[in-house]
Amino acid sequence: MRVFFTGGSGKAGKWAIQHLQAQGHHVMNVDRVPSGSDCPELLIDLCDAGQVIGAMSQFIESAELGKGTGVPTYDAVVHFAAIPRVMIGTDGECFRQNTITTYNVIEAAVKLGISKVIFASSETTYAVCFADGEVKPDFVPIDETHPTVPHDSYAMSKVCNEMTAKSFQARTGADIYGLRINNVIEPNEYAEMFPAFVKDPALRRRNIFAYIDARDLGHIVDCCLKTDGLGYEVFNVSNDDMSVGITSNEVIERFYQGVEVRGKMSEHETFYSNKKAKEMVGFAPKHSWRDVLKR
Template sequence: MRIFFTGGSGKAGHHVAPYLASQGHQVTNADLTPLRHPGVADLRVDLTDAGQVYSAMAGTPTGADLDAPEPAATSGSAYDAVVHFAAIPSMLIAPDATTFATNILSHYNVLEAATRLGVRKVVFASSETTYGVCFAQGERKPLYVPVDEEHPVVPEDSYAISKVAGEVVARSFHARTGADVYGLRINNVIEPHEYAEKFPAFLADASLRRRNIFAYIDTRDLGQMTLRALQTDGLGFQVFNVANADTSVAASTQELIDTFYDGVEVRREMGPHETFYSIDKARELLGYEPQHSWRDVLDDPRAEG
């Protein structure tokens, strides 16, 4: 595919965009900051400017072979799919109003340009924060565990509100055009080097992971999830939780329930270290199956022997 990838220079994007390129796809990184990866073309685009977004998506893909025998497309999009990861990635980075305005305007511009230009597949980054636990002021517990995509979304902060609004926008563009638009409710993104740097503290004190529902997503598995979403057609508008299969702490599932989720409904039997951030839907509809774990890198301090 020819993929228009926004935010390829961010924490998640700078792993996922090269991964898609490594799978044989032609990837253009639309970002204010270049990625400078040999397999990914860079294109400087201000996504809050609708004209720039439309022009970038309609134009000749950066890195295209201008000597190819077939001429460049003169109508419609030059791309087969859009992956939209660009955003102010958290609260407390910019003023609240700026975070919301930047994220939702960029999101709208990307969806409008893509669908008007005839792109039939858009995969966008939503967030774990939509459930209202991560950035809540004070402690918030989920209504039930494991948390699936049917759990209510009641965010309090500007970042999470922008992500919930973005899902509404995405559903509307699907309704208008019939394009497949899939939102990835991405959990806390972890790069492989961060296991050794951050996880010893998490293993010693599980409370450090309460706001992330004790879950995480390895960037390599996020790449797999994104690719599977691109390869799966015909699902219309969907949102998917994205996490690894296990929790990010040493405590068992039952210990976490007893300590942190007293009184919270447990809707089904769970494995001894199963993620509370349900990935059943992604497994069923996309064939997603995480391949990585902190346990591949660090010794589990609770393991016998």
């Protein structure tokens, strides 16, 4: 597939692009800064609607000129570009950029007749991550039916983006899928970070004791590219196990007293349910920090 990918210079995006290229997709990275990877790139301001639709409707590279049949269309758009969290700049600027870029990208895609859009939402929509003080989930494991009423501007922007996407889908009939991505972990970060999480599980409370391997994140993007006809859907994105060494029962006892537990959980099962993604798009995460630390 010919894929227009925004934010491919970021932590999550670069791994997703690597995976998509390995599956044979032809990817264009669209970002404000170069990625340094082996991928054609356009450097634009996604807050500028004119630049977005212009970038989405032009040649990727000189090799496409040889056919003499005009600009080929994109088969899909993947939108990962964003200010990645609060406390980088001002709250208002985080909200402004994240919402306007998402509007611009989806609007350009549907106006150009691109029928598949995948966009990055976030675990933060469930209000736990950047809350002032401690906010506990309404129930665990958290699935996509959990309320999304966040307290911070980053998560607010993601909830707004989900409604923007849902509205565009209702208007156009395109397939638009949102990925509520948990804390992205690169392979080298397991040895660097996870011993501390094993020692002190409380460090992972704000991430709902979950994580997503950057390589498995690329895998779910590919799964969504290959799955048609779902209309508008959102999916939690996480690995199968928790990011701490204690058992699920110990997590419940120490951190989720009084929280409804829906169903029996296995010993190390994630509290950030990925069952919907498995059932609907064939998501099958393969990586675990436990394998790395054993080695």
